[in-house]
Amino acid sequence: MSAPPDSARPRRALISNDDGIHSPGLAALERAAVAAGFETYVVAPDREQSASSHALTMHRPLRVAKAGERRWVVDGTPTDCVNLALCSILKETPPDMVFSGINLGPNLGDDVTYSGTVACAFEGTLLGVPSIAFSLDFRRDDPPAEEAWAETEAAVVKVILFATANPFPRETLWNVNFPSGQPVGVRATRMGRRRYGESVVEKIDPRGRPYFWIGGAHIDTAGDGTDLSAVADGYVSITPLHLDMTDYRALAELTGRKGPDLL
């Protein structure tokens, strides 16, 4: 956990997302952070950047525009937003936590590696600020009703209050997924397996040339204790993720390997 803020000021939260600054999920997360006692600072992309992963823009300049009080919009990726916020825009008012989302759709299993929402939390963690990514499970063609946001918002407040009352291990972030509607409880989970293996659609464009579209269909392997099964059962899923992606078992096997030298 970062040093507790002095009591003279409220805790500050940097809020970003990958759905763009106009997303209703961002507005819901802002309201939840305020309800949990945070002063909010929004630095978000100017348009949808879903599935942009942990991309950092390095080969063109970035523009930042003021979009209101404690509110900025960036013509870059979710990671750009968090990086610029923590390293430049909010240098004088460093946030105590980074909150990302609420993503319009789940980030379950291997979605984590594609997700711009989760990348915001990775970037915050890399830069030393405890970070949480929030996503809401619903089908794209079936957006949540107004009441669903209120129920999710209330659950977000509880997760934030729990997170701030407990030590947050260094280099760990939380990937939090909410079921649509009223959750039946909360589960600590591990990543399930989600592959987008059979979702390519090939068609012919109006000029007679083939085009390809990677669709949203996925193959899930849920399994006991996974984020996928928790959300399917109506629970809030909290998966702690670590920045160190080393496979230590494989490292030990590689280190102890007999046979011809690799190098």
Ligand code: MN
């Ligand atoms: Mn998104």
